[in-house]
Amino acid sequence: MTFQNTRGFARELDSQDTLNHYQDQFIFPKVNDKRVIYFTGNSLGLQPKRTKAYIDEVMNDWAELAVEGHFYAQKPWWDYQERFAEPLSKIVGALPSEVTVMNTLTVNLHLLMVSFYQPKDKRYKIICEEKAFPSDQYMFQSQVHFHGYKPEEAIVEIKRRDGEHNIRLEDVLAKIEEVGEELALVLIGGVNYYTGQVFDIKTITAAGQKVGAKVGWDLAHAAGNIKLELHDWNVDFAAWCSYKYMNSGPGNASGCFVHEKHHNDAALPRFAGWWGHNKERRFKMEPTFDPVHGAGGWQISNLPVLSLAPYLASVEMFAEVGMDSLITKRDHITSYLEFILHEIDKEVKGNFEVITPSNPLERASQLSVFLHGEGRSLFDYLMKNGVITDWREPNVIRLAPVPLYCSYEDMYDFGQILKQGILGK
Numbered sequence: 024m025t026f027q028n029t030r031g032f033a034r035e036l037d038s039q040d041t042l043n044h045y046q047d048q049f050i051f052p053k054v055n056d057k058r059v060i061y062f063t064g065n066s067l068g069l070q071p072k073r074t075k076a077y078i079d080e081v082m083n084d085w086a087e088l089a090v091e092g093h094f095y096a097q098k099p100w101w102d103y104q105e106r107f108a109e110p111l112s113k114i115v116g117a118l119p120s121e122v123t124v125m126n127t128l129t130v131n132l133h134l135l136m137v138s139f140y141q142p143k144d145k146r147y148k149i150i151c152e153e154k155a156f157p158s159d160q161y162m163f164q165s166q167v168h169f170h171g172y173k174p175e176e177a178i179v180e181i182k183r184r185d186g187e188h189n190i191r192l193e194d195v196l197a198k199i200e201e202v203g204e205e206l207a208l209v210l211i212g213g214v215n216y217y218t219g220q221v222f223d224i225k226t227i228t229a230a231g232q233k234v235g236a237k238v239g240w241d242l243a244h245a246a247g248n249i250k251l252e253l254h255d256w257n258v259d260f261a262a263w264c265s266y267k268y269m270n271s272g273p274g275n276a277s278g279c280f281v282h283e284k285h286h287n288d289a290a291l292p293r294f295a296g297w298w299g300h301n302k303e304r305r306f307k308m309e310p311t312f313d314p315v316h317g318a319g320g321w322q323i324s325n326l327p328v329l330s331l332a333p334y335l336a337s338v339e340m341f342a343e344v345g346m347d348s349l350i351t352k353r354d355h356i357t358s359y360l361e362f363i364l365h366e367i368d369k370e371v372k373g374n375f376e377v378i379t380p381s382n383p384l385e386r387a388s389q390l391s392v393f394l395h396g397e398g399r400s401l402f403d404y405l406m407k408n409g410v411i412t413d414w415r416e417p418n419v420i421r422l423a424p425v426p427l428y429c430s431y432e433d434m435y436d437f438g439q440i441l442k443q444g445i446l447g448k
């Protein structure tokens with residue numbers, strides 16, 4: 024399709040967009056009395072209007088039933104998480120028994136590393152990507168310390184080549200080969216938070232397992248954003264947060280995946296708690312831990328139902344929309360944004376550099392752009408004029424045109440505001 028940088032053309036695309044009406048299901052902050060153009064759904068998704076009712080329901084049940092709500096609430100609290108199994112497993116391409124929701128992301132990755140990072144003898148190294156999300160870096164360092172290794176010996180980062188912004192698949196595979204029988208674990212962010220690069224999860228998982236390592240994924244920027252087939256790709260484990268693309272609210276509960284092949288492995292160490300114990304006998308208060316079959320067996324505590332409620336609202340919305348139609352729009356609107364950036368770049372004689380891969384198979388709902396020659400004042404201008412984006416020093420903006428609630432007209436408007444912000448200085 025040949026794009027045009029006009030309002031009329033953008034509106035035409037909106038009128039053909041089958042997801043366009045979902046915008047009305049979200050609450051947008053306002054700037055100058057106008058709803059904002061929201062590009063930071065990769066950081067904190069907008070609030071769906073339906074969410075409040077899910078929370079109110081728990082509040083009402085609590086008021087009216089108090090402790091009895093565990094069993095007699097409209098959605099009983101004691102197994103509230105089971106409502107996620109069907110819809111969430113579809114979003115990440117898993118069997119219902121392979122997913123659960125609990126805790127928060129970094130906590131879950133730590134807990135999963137207890138099971139899947141078992142350094143022994145020669146095999147103790149972890150492969151991750153260079154400049155991984157800081158929380159992941161701290162996690163790796165503390166985990167290897169915990170097992171008595173030095174980070175500089177045990178953590179192997181896959182580097183970008185000089186002058187390149189993204190990591191090449193061939194370099195990941197070569198590093199896995201090279202570390203070989205010293206490799207205990209590969210754990211990478213499925214979508215890089217900074218560049219938006221999408222990794223080939225299937226190929227990397229197979230390569231890591233071929234040399235005898237476990238392979239897990241941090242899917243913070245992938246869940247609700249890219250097509251995942253975690254079961255078929257034979258991923259050992261994964262976790263993601265729910266407040267980015269999944270719109271469940273600040274700091275909210277995390278989702279976990281543990282592949283079916285590990286469900287019967289009694290030798291796998293794990294940190295246990297009563298919510299992972301056999302559901303039928305949980306309240307018998309038995310002394311011996313008998314894990315729930317499946318990912319649910321990794322649960323520890325009583326559920327934070329007030330935080331699961333907004334996540335459930337979101338998961339049900341995703342089930343309704345379906346990942347396939349989300350992805351179709353995602354690719355189209357991202358390409359339109361890329362086109363707008365090129366057009367504006369020409370008009371302002373700028374020097375924009377999109378550092379996200381241009382190959383649609385290696386990117387999803389994010390474009391990270393170097394605005395060479397521009398400074399923080401441009402970011403301030405954008406924010407003041409209703410464009411909510413994210414600025415990373417020295418001058419990278421990350422733009423996530425989230426398909427559920429961003430419109431093509433938003434992309435057009437953004438271009439005009441960007442142009443004004445650069446030319447009007």
Ligand SMILES: *Cc1c(COP(=O)(O)O)cnc(C)c1O
Pocket residue numbers: 127128129130156158159212216241243244264
């Ligand atoms: C957002 C993000 C996190 C956040 O972890 P929390 O434990 O939820 O604070 C972790 N890893 C990656 C890659 C992220 O993008």
